[in-house]
Amino acid sequence: MTERITGVTRRRAAAMAGAALASPFLFHIARAQTANIKVGFPVPLTGPYGAEAQDQVRAAQVAIAEFNETGGLKGRQAELLVRDDKLNPGEAATRALELCETDKVDFVVGSLSASVQLAVNNVTKARKVLYNSISQSDAINEAKDFSPYTFHEALNPHMTGGAVGRYAFAKYGKKVAFLTADYAYGYEMVRGFQAAGKPMGVQTLIDVRHPLGATDFSTLLPRIQALRPEVLVISNFGRDQQIALKQATDFGLKKSMKIVVPILLYTGRIAAGAQAFDGVVGGTSYYWGIEKTIPSAKAFNDRFRKMHNGRVPSDYGSLAYAGVKTFLMASRQAGTTDPQAVIPVMEALKYDDYKGPEYYRKCDHQAVQSVFIIESKNAPAGDPDVFNVIATDAPNEVNLRSCEELGFK
Amino acid sequence: MTVDNVVALRPSEPARGWLSLARRRRAWLASLLLILFPLIVPFKALAAQILVYGLYALGLNLLFGYLGLLSFGHAALFGVGAYFCGIAVATFGLPWWAGIGLGIFGGTLAAALIGALAIRTRGIYFAMVTLALAQCVYYLFYEEAGWTGGESGLTGVDVKTIDLFGVSFNFVDPLVHYYVICAFVVAALFALSRILASPFGAVIEGVRENEARARASGIDVSRVRLVTFIVSGAFCGLAGALLSLNLSIVSIETLNYETSGLAVMMCLLGGMGTFFGPFVGAALFLLLENIVSLYTVHWQLIVGAAFVACVLFFPRGVWGTLMQGLEK
Numbered sequence: 001m002t003e004r005i006t007g008v009t010r011r012r013a014a015a016m017a018g019a020a021l022a023s024p025f026l027f028h029i030a031r032a033q034t035a036n037i038k039v040g041f042p043v044p045l046t047g048p049y050g051a052e053a054q055d056q057v058r059a060a061q062v063a064i065a066e067f068n069e070t071g072g073l074k075g076r077q078a079e080l081l082v083r084d085d086k087l088n089p090g091e092a093a094t095r096a097l098e099l100c101e102t103d104k105v106d107f108v109v110g111s112l113s114a115s116v117q118l119a120v121n122n123v124t125k126a127r128k129v130l131y132n133s134i135s136q137s138d139a140i141n142e143a144k145d146f147s148p149y150t151f152h153e154a155l156n157p158h159m160t161g162g163a164v165g166r167y168a169f170a171k172y173g174k175k176v177a178f179l180t181a182d183y184a185y186g187y188e189m190v191r192g193f194q195a196a197g198k199p200m201g202v203q204t205l206i207d208v209r210h211p212l213g214a215t216d217f218s219t220l221l222p223r224i225q226a227l228r229p230e231v232l233v234i235s236n237f238g239r240d241q242q243i244a245l246k247q248a249t250d251f252g253l254k255k256s257m258k259i260v261v262p263i264l265l266y267t268g269r270i271a272a273g274a275q276a277f278d279g280v281v282g283g284t285s286y287y288w289g290i291e292k293t294i295p296s297a298k299a300f301n302d303r304f305r306k307m308h309n310g311r312v313p314s315d316y317g318s319l320a321y322a323g324v325k326t327f328l329m330a331s332r333q334a335g336t337t338d339p340q341a342v343i344p345v346m347e348a349l350k351y352d353d354y355k356g357p358e359y360y361r362k363c364d365h366q367a368v369q370s371v372f373i374i375e376s377k378n379a380p381a382g383d384p385d386v387f388n389v390i391a392t393d394a395p396n397e398v399n400l401r402s403c404e405e406l407g408f409k
Numbered sequence: 410m411t412v413d414n415v416v417a418l419r420p421s422e423p424a425r426g427w428l429s430l431a432r433r434r435r436a437w438l439a440s441l442l443l444i445l446f447p448l449i450v451p452f453k454a455l456a457a458q459i460l461v462y463g464l465y466a467l468g469l470n471l472l473f474g475y476l477g478l479l480s481f482g483h484a485a486l487f488g489v490g491a492y493f494c495g496i497a498v499a500t501f502g503l504p505w506w507a508g509i510g511l512g513i514f515g516g517t518l519a520a521a522l523i524g525a526l527a528i529r530t531r532g533i534y535f536a537m538v539t540l541a542l543a544q545c546v547y548y549l550f551y552e553e554a555g556w557t558g559g560e561s562g563l564t565g566v567d568v569k570t571i572d573l574f575g576v577s578f579n580f581v582d583p584l585v586h587y588y589v590i591c592a593f594v595v596a597a598l599f600a601l602s603r604i605l606a607s608p609f610g611a612v613i614e615g616v617r618e619n620e621a622r623a624r625a626s627g628i629d630v631s632r633v634r635l636v637t638f639i640v641s642g643a644f645c646g647l648a649g650a651l652l653s654l655n656l657s658i659v660s661i662e663t664l665n666y667e668t669s670g671l672a673v674m675m676c677l678l679g680g681m682g683t684f685f686g687p688f689v690g691a692a693l694f695l696l697l698e699n700i701v702s703l704y705t706v707h708w709q710l711i712v713g714a715a716f717v718a719c720v721l722f723f724p725r726g727v728w729g730t731l732m733q734g735l736e737k
Binding site: 045046050054083084088089090093094097098101102114115118119121122123126127137139144145183184185 | 451452453454455458554559560561562564565567569581583652656657658660661662663702703706708709
């Protein structure tokens with residue numbers, strides 16, 4: 001976290017805040033003169049997902065720059081208002097309130113955990129502000145939390161778990177053990193895997209739950225080993241995933257079973273190194289290596305490399321790019337940022353921003369998109385090419401929970 | 410407990426005229442400051458958060474500053490208040506005022522239960538027992554996902570309008586939002602001022618200053634502790650209820666031990682045992698954090714340094730040191 005990620009816009013926002021502190025009157029004058037399209041961007045810059053969040057900011061900046069270079073919306077330029085939500089729903093709700101009420105943003109894009117995105121969604125829903133969520137959650141699709149103003153660009157656990165399950169169970173075996181982080185994300189993933197496995201006759205041998213932030217799996221792994229599963233599904237995230245994989249490798253589990261994870265994180269693989277992840281199969285919404293076959297990915301990667309010193313975008317980062325870009329493109333097509341005009345355009349949008357064709361399903365505004373099945377390879381440290389794309393689960397509404405299942409009539 | 414020994418315990422009033430007048434009108438002055446507050450803060454949502462956290466810290470301050478008991482479990486009182494209000498509004502569709510009533514009840518109930526168990530211990534043990542019990546509450550609410558939403562939190566605590574005496578206020582409007590919350594905080598300020606000025610208030614401070622002497626004067630010290638803990642719980646419960654209405658969600662993080670630490674931090678920063686200190690602490694903490702985080706991702710470093718400076722140069726908290734300077 002050595003990079004200063006604040007752009008001119010944030011500095012200006014801060015200056016406005018400072019001016020407002022000095023005098024309430026100055027503040028109102030300062031606000032009146034901007035007619036830019038404002039994109040509020042609350043992400044957890046500090047905390048355990050800081051690396052992902054900062055990559056999201058970089059990717060969002062790419063979308064903003066592209067939009068502005070191509071003329072904006074009738075000359076109106078877009079600007080990104082980055083806020084730190086600290087991975088805390090209360091903080092995120094406060095930041096979202098400020099973005100909606102004080103900054104009067106046109107769109108909100110962001111968040112990196114299920115609870116945080118539900119908090120932001122709740123705020124934007126009540127204030128009729130467009131929101132694109134870029135982190136995985138099943139709950140946001142459900143009718144209970146649905147907002148006509150909210151879109152979900154990220155995958156959801158049902159899609160991810162399903163895609164990886166269909167691939168892994170067919171290829172590696174039907175006797176499955178689960179090692180699962182004991183919270184909503186873990187349960188949703190397991191549910192996704194089991195839904196995919198049911199028609200295939202998959203047998204669940206055991207579902208071992210571990211507390212969030214566990215550092216020692218040594219008591220759990222022998223239990224799994226003793227049952228001799230063909231596939232071990234490890235549903236956890238971030239550092240938990242790195243430690244679990246490392247210990248599973250040390251225990252020799254990889255010799256007798258295939259280890260599968262729902263989301264194989266790019267930043268996690270880079271941080272933990274090749275050995276722990278070697279041979280592990282998982283899903284992802286995006287891997288930069290697909291640029292070999294997908295032109296829009298190539299264009300996005302090139303632009304990202306140019307803007308950010310040759311770096312390649314991460315999976316969660318790219319979601320921010322698409323999340324910001326679809327709103328900007330839709331508003332350009334609608335000729336306005338008025339939500340009532342933008343929503344129908346978004347619902348009709350067929351887009352290929354960076355990973356192949358996508359569209360938002362009408363009932364729950366979930367982005368129907370492909371899931372890439374990737375396998376970690378033994379790449380030397382410092383080489384960004386760490387995964388092989390071994391299959392692609394094509395975009396198909398059948399892989400989503402049906403609208404009726406979600407409670408829509 | 411007779412009136413005589415209460416009077417004997419009352420700390421001597423400073424002689425200076427205007428200061429003692431200000432002290433007698435402390436609730437009025439504090440309320441006035443809070444009413445003018447949104448004029449100087451850039452973000453109304455942040456101003457409302459400061460009110461809520463100020464009230465929460467004020468609840469702790471009654472126990473910590475005035476009675477001298479350090480609790481590390483106040484998040485439980487705050488969080489239970491928030492969840493009770495949230496569940497009342499979101500799940501049962503009760504009106505907002507019922508939510509607030511239930512929030513206060515929730516805080517009081519949690520305080521009575523935790524207090525009854527923890528009050529026998531003192532010092533570091535009291536802090537640890539309250540922390541442990543608050544963690545129990547955390548996991549209870551975390552597991553009961555059907556009621557609380559668990560990990561995902563409780564959403565949909567939406568209050569769109571506030572109807573009062575036939576007038577309908579738009580609660581989504583940030584300024585209305587602020588002043589509705591402010592009204593409750595002001596009421597709480599007056600209540601606290603009244604409690605502190607009462608014989609019971611004097612007893613609280615008496616117990617803090619010299620427990621043996623208070624006991625020798627015939628005061629039931631454990632009962633004073635328990636009652637203060639429960640009253641503190643009522644304030645925290647109200648703060649929790651206001652939090653859930655302010656953000657229209659309740660997150661499980663509200664019950665986290667970090668939230669308990671936050672109140673202690675705010676009390677220390679503003680000045681423990683001072684009437685307005687908790688609000689000053691809450692304002693300093695939240696404003697610093699939010700304004701610095703606009704500039705840089707390294708805000709924690711700068712905010713941390715600022716806190717160290719506060720502790721070094723304002724040993725009684727910012728407000729406490731200021732008041733001490735005025736008294737001299």
